[in-house]
Amino acid sequence: MLYARLIASRLFKAVIVLFMIIILNFFLIQLAPGDPAAILAGEAGATDEAFLRQLRERFGLDQPLYVQLWRYVSGVATLDFGYSYRQQMPVLDLILARLPATLLLTGTAFVLSLVLGIVAGSLAAARVKKPSGSLIMALALLFYATPLFWVALMSVVVFSVYLDWLPAYGLYTVGAGHTGLALVLDVGKHLILPATTLALFFMAIYTRMTRASMLEASQQDFVKTARAKGLKNSVIQRRHILRNALLPIITLAGLQAGQMVGGAILTETVFAWPGIGRLMFEALQQRDYNLLLGIFFFSAALVIVFNIITDLVYRLADPRIKEGS
């Protein structure tokens, strides 16, 4: 019951945010220099005046602004994101075809970075002032400061070109005709480099956050209570410090979702991973603004879904906010 109400309230918020994004999208089109019709056409038939007129009519571009806005909003509300004249396909179909690959990549990278980050962070917190703890933090800082696309490129040079261990491009080996388990293994092999490079940056963030959060939690009074009970240090670290330190990390993980989508754009571009990030790069190169805005809307929606999930997880983890206050 409580969760139903909570989810309802979150969904309500989500709808408002999505609505605002639609409006933002609309005004972005207006903002663009040049003829909106040409933009919608993806500058495909910029020379064909008849085609542009037809577009203007179809999108009501000759109508007052509020009518255009209404048409645009009601279009998106019925999942009509328009047509990509460059790719000769509806925007929605293009995005839906590419979505699973992105979910696979970001999901893997998310789990990988969170698990490794929390482990590395707690190790670093338990070894403050020791060389091993400092080493972990130095590595975390290094990964944090390294441009993601550059790590991706360098890992291609090292692991694909030089060592020839892993494939550098694509989702699976084209033309190999793998099925079943062989296909899963093939995709897994292709996933290693993109997922790892995407995860490194976020792992660095979670490591730093976990360590800071654990050091803060270890200053709390209840840790002294636990020591006064005669508990072993390892039990105190795990049961008292880590558990309390994890709460802020859940919140942070939710906030990182947007960054993860941004990182996916770069990673997919380098590794030719057929997800919506790569699609966005293609749209950029072809100046296919309609597709670009559609992807933008979808990536925001993804982030919102993810935020709702982390919010629910947080509520499960913290007994203090059961009453929704």
Added chain:
Amino acid sequence: MSDPVLSIRGLTLALPKGADRRYAVEDVSYDVHGSEILCVVGESGSGKSMAANAVMGLLPKGVRATAGEILFDGQDLLRLDEKQHRKLRGLRIGMIFQEPMTALNPLMRVGAQIGEVFEAHNRLTPAERQSRALELLIEVGLPQPEKAIRAYPFELSGGQRQRVMIAMALALEPELLIADEPTTALDVTTQAQILELIADLQRRHGMAMMFITHDFGVVAEIATRVCVMREGRIVELGAARDVLERPQHDYTRALIEAIPGNHIPESRYLDPPAPLLEVSHLHKVFRSRGGLFKSSREVHALDDVSFILAPGETLGVVGESGSGKSTLGRCVVRLERPDSGTLALSGIDLSSLKGEALRRERRRVQMIFQDPYASLNPRTRVGMAIAQGPIANGVPRDKALKQADQLLELVGLGGVADRFPHEFSGGQRQRIGIARALALDPELIVADEAVSALDVSIQAQILELLEDLKHRLSLSLLFITHDLRVAAQICDRILVMQHGRIVEQGSAREVFLNPQAAYTRELLAAIPGREPSLASA
């Protein structure tokens, strides 16, 4: 007397470099015997908790023992390694801490936290641990123990959490129990209940107990023997009766005398010609804002409060936390806006003023705040902090600064106007706060727990200063405090508040010696160590 359970011999603990003194405690020796309560008393910075931390092996980082020994059951605790020490903690030496609100893990159920004590020492099966936890909760008098065992700490009050802490410390029936200011964070009535519980359990289990406190009232209530500490050294050590009634050392004597409430001055209050402040039917409700999917909650902080304050009078407002006393003070200075009712100061109603009109009238009521560390802007020189008020009210800068110098002189801090707040002690900051409140020449000053954050000796000095200023400047004071003893000492009349209502008002003498309301009687009875002090009054 039997052999001591704990024997501290010549203990010296060194502080890390850069601390304000070299040793936390120096050459400290005392014993704790079975079936006795040794109270270690001292003001903040006296090092009273340090020896206890050393006993537990929980010294703060950087503090280490440089001399002496701590003998417990024939072994020197200072020589134990962490593993050996751990085996004593919880099993043979238990400890209770000051802050019940933060001393329990917020994410674990109460039962699991008690069960951990058995787990740490490999006692009992998990099921037995829970049934034993339940028995302990019953023993420490927690209401609804079956429910409490499944509760999270946030679902319990401060007093209830402290009972859980006691249950945990008792779980394995240790020979020595250390209590570090276990009632300081509690309201006075809760404090009385917890003290009674601790004393009772100590008697029944025949434990040796080390009780650390700053409050001589608490000492009088429970101590068998007393050890008075000052700046890391023992000043006086002896049987409780001897120390309390015939203190040998000047410092001890000063501390005991500084406890307010040993005499109640005759009221100077006469029926005034016209009241300075007339408060009638004041209401204030706090609502936690609900949202679209949440319901809101209401707390009646002020419920039909009416009283008058005469010119030159000191009116005390006494109550426990949540009684609405602070809200009353904040409404009078208009930091808070009352929902309804009037606040007439010399006939002008302040209750509904807003914006510019409020800003103009503000100077007439000023406030002295509780926390001397938060009440001064760390980046503003103290002279400027005092002068800001007059400057905001149109006094030229030079003149205001000169006036600030004089005010500092008046509160006993001449020639310091150019310094920053961090260069002053808590008591000095409170003097600066008083000077700031005086700068605008207000008709009424509200003092909100103005001495509660201070050590008892400093407290006495500040109360003396207030008393002195009151006579010299014929100030009118609204004095808000949780401490009836302080109120009795300085106030002409007293209001007692509970749940946002005034339950009793009258002259300080009447309220203190002949309380009418049941709640006032309860409050008075709860003051620790009251009997001996009244006997000498």
Added chain:
Amino acid sequence: MNFLARFAQNRGALIGLIILMSIILMAILAPLIFPESPWRMVQRPFLPPLEQEGFLLGTDTMGRNVASGLMHGAWVSLLIGLVSTTVALAIGVPLGAIAGYYGGLIDDALMRFTEFFQTIPNFALAIVLVAIMQPSVTSIVLAIALVSWPPVARLVRAEFMSLRHREYVEAARLVGQGDLTIILRQILPNTLSPIIVLASLMVATAILLESALSFLGLGDPNVMSWGYMIGAARTVIRQAWWLSFFPGVAILLTVLSLNLVGEGLDDALNPKLARERQ
């Protein structure tokens, strides 16, 4: 102990400061050492590093001097990092201050607005903004500022919320100081240290964002930047790894040094926290 001594105690911060100074020096000296445009073709393409005098880092696909591009790129990175952070502060500080000081409905409205911007994936928004406004230094600075102000607003709001009921602030209100005076004189000076620390980290993030945008081909076509150099060399990575390698190291060092300096500032400005962290 004063600020400088505390800063110097952090060895990492000192190293960071030295690296940062060298990069600033690179940016200043670029037009002196390489007076010619970094876009000019000066040698045969694909000249590997250390092969010919005067071309320490080799040449790129079009025969342009990589070392020259690197030094001119330093200037662009630092400029965009600094200016976009300044713009983000100019948006975030007032918004956060107003929300935190007044609370209530104003706070609600401003925070919903901030949350909205935080929900939008910020790199995707930056891409869309630059693509639609057409790539230029101005559009890149604006896009980065627009996606990076929310953390500033949240930080300033949190600081204001915790300070607005601090007793010295209430005392100031009681003596009749106006809201603006209280915000500017009583509260803001006490929030400066966390803002300074955050700002130094934001410059680093802005530089990363700029390089990512240029990498995707959204850099200003008139200025040489590190991201562009990597992006342009991406397709020839198998033949000429060095073309991507050196600009990446430059970005890495700049971002790393800014982070180290930020941590040093944090230690120096919050001495109590620093001690606890050790």
